[in-house]
Amino acid sequence: MAIPFPDLDPYTTLNLTSKSTESEIKKSYKKLCLKYHPDKQHNKSEKEQDEAKLLFEKIQFANLILSDPVKRRKYDQTGSFEEVTDDGFDWFEFFNQCKVEITEESIAKDKKAYQGSSDEEEDIIESWLETNGDFLQLFENIPHIEINKFDEERLFNKVSLLIDDGVIESTKKWEQYKSQRNKKFNKLLRSIKDESGEAEELKREILKNKKLDTEDDLKALIQQRNSGRIDSLIDKLESKYGNKKVSKGTKGKSTKGKNKKSEYEIDDEEFEKIQKKMRK
Template sequence: MDDSDPMHSFFPEAAKSSSPETVLYSALSLKLTATSEEIRKAYRKLALQYHPDKHTSKSEDEKAELSKQFQRIGFAYAVLGDEGKKKRYDSTGRTDDKFQGAEEMGWDAYFESLYTRVDRKILDDDKKKYQGSKEEEADLIKAYNSSSGSFPSILSYIPHSHHTDEARFVTTINALIASGDLQSTSKWEKTSTDEKAAKLRKKRGEKDAKDAEKAAKELGVWDEFYGDGKKGKRKSTSGGNDVGAFAGEDGEGSLQALILKRQKERASGLDAMEEKYRRIEEEARAKKKARKGNKRA
C-alpha cells in the first residue's frame, strides 16, 4: 500500500484496484461523467444519510461504522468537489495533493467543516420532515420487531431521537399494538415503563443541551444558534483549548467539535454510572434470592 496517498487511509481497496480513478465516484454512486452539480447533490444526500448527528442514539459499533462511511463520503467529495484535485485524480487516480485545513484540524474536524459549509440547516430540515412521518412510523415498527419491543434498542435505531421524543414513541407504538399492527411483548411492557432508565436518559439529554449552549457562548456564536440568528465575531479557542485551529471562519463547526468532545467525555461517565447502577441491582436481587434460599433451608 502507498501510504503517501491519503485516499488509501479511507479506501484501502484503491491501492490494489486496477482502476483507482473510479473508486471515489463509486463511493458517491456517480458515473465518471458526473457534473459538479451532480457531485454536490450526491454528496449532500449521502452525507445526510450517514452524518453522526443523525445517529447519536445508536450503539457505539453502529456509530463507528456510520462515522467511517461519513469519512469516506467526505473524502470523496473533498477531491471531486475541488476542480484541481478532481482533474489530477481523473488523470492519475491519485489524491496526494495537500488538503488545506486537514493537517491542522484532523480529518474528523475537516469533514465536519466540509459538511457544515454545504448547508448547516439540512439536518434540521430533515428532522422536521422525518419526525411524525410514515417513514418514522415504519422505522418504529421495524425497530420494535427486530428488538422484540426493547425500548432502549428502539431509541438507538430511530434517527434524530431524543429523550423528549420518548412519550411520543410510546404513544405511537401502543396505538400500533391496539390496532393489531404490532404484538405486545413482555420486554416492551417492562422497558417502556422503566421510569429509572427514562430519568437517566433525560438527565443525559438535558446535560447535552446545557453544554451546547455553554459552548456557543464560549465561541461567541450564541446569538446565531440561540438568539436572533445573526452571525457575530467568533472567539478563537486556539492555544491548547478544545478545538484549536477549527475555530476560524466556520464557528458552527467549532461549536460542533467542542460539543462532540464534551459529549464523548460525559457519555463515558454516564455509561459507567449506568453500569454501576445495574450491578447494584443485580447484587441486591442475588442477596434477596440467597435470603429466600436460607429461609427454606
Template structure:
C-alpha cells in the first residue's frame, strides 16, 4: 500500500497533518462506528505506523518499502505480528473514546479555527468541510450548525469575501446542496450495510 495515498497526505506534510488525517480516517472507518470497513481501518493503522515514525517514513520515502520492524532488519519486519498490532489498535480506539473526543471538540475554539482554515482552503465550498474537518459528519442538523459558524466568521471579518469565492454559490444553492449531501449520506449508509451483511454471510 501507499501510506500517503491511504491517509490522503502529501509527502512534504508535517506530523500534525498526518495525525489529523489519521484521526479523521479512524473516525470514518472504525468498525465500532461504521461496520464493514475493518480492512480500510487496518490499512489506515499501517499507514500511520509508517508515517508517524521518522525512521520508517524515511525508509519508505527512500525505497518505497514498508518496514514494520523496529529497526532496519528486513527479517524483523517479516516477523511482525500484524494480528496483534491490529487488535491492539482496534482496542485502543473504542467507540466511547471517539464519542468523548467528539464531544470535547465540537463547539470548541479548536473546531472553530479548523473550520475557518479549511473553509478558506476550500475557497468557500462548505459542502467539502464534512470531508476534511475531524468529527464533522454530514447531517441536516450539523450542516445548520456549521453554516452558522461559517456565517459568523464572515460577518465578524475573520474571513474575507475575496478568500472564499465559492461561498455565495453555496449559499444560493444551499437547499440543493443539503439535499445532495443527504442523498450521498443515505447511499453510503446503505453501501456499508451491504458490506457488513456480506461480511457476516461469508464469516470474514
C-alpha cells in the first residue's frame, strides 16, 4: 500500500520543530489525540467529523515517524518517507489499530495525572501567550477543564501565582476579567445551562420518537439537536434510554430498570448497526 501522506510534515502536524525532544513529542501527540480522537467527535457535524478523522490519521502517521529514533533520523536526513517506511506495511490495519476507544475510566485516570502537573502548567502558559492573556480561553484550550466554580477558582489562583512569580505577564484582558469576574464567568455558565436545556429537549424528543423508521432518522434527530460542548451526550442518552453500554470498559452504574425492555422498538442487531454508523 502506498504511503498515505507523502507530502506531510510530521513536525508541523504535531506542532513541533526538528529540535523537539522525545518528551515534547509524546506530550504533543497525547494532547492532539485527546482532542481529535474519533470517539470525541460525536457532537460535531459530519464535515467536522470527517476533517477530524483525517487529521487524527495524520497525527498517527507523524507520531509513527517521530517516535522512532531510526525513522526520525532517516526522515531528517532525506526529507522523504521513501526510505523510512516498509513497502509491505499495512497502513489500513495500522490506522484501524490506532482507533482505541476512549472510556470514562481512561479519561478519569489521565485527568488525575494531568491536573496540577508540570504539563498542565506548561499548557496554561502556552495558552496564555497565544491568547494574549484571555482567561476564559483556558477553558477551551486546557484538557480536562470543566466550566464550573471549582475549576474557575483553581485556574484563577494558578494564573495569579504565575503572574506573581513573573512567569507570565498580566494583560489588559486579565485585568478586565478580574474587575468583572463574577459577571463574566456567570455569563459563561449561563451559556452552558442553555446547552443543558438543549440536551433535555433531545432526551424528550428521543423518548417521544420511540420508534424511528430508519437509522437515518435517528442520525438526523441527533444532528438536529446538536448540543455543542456537551461531550458524549448522545452516548450517554443511548446508554440510559437504549439500555446499551457506551463503550468497552465502561460499566453502567444504574441499578434501576435493569430488566426493562429498551425504549426503542428495534432489535439489538439493528441498534448496534445504528451505533456503528454514527461512530464512523
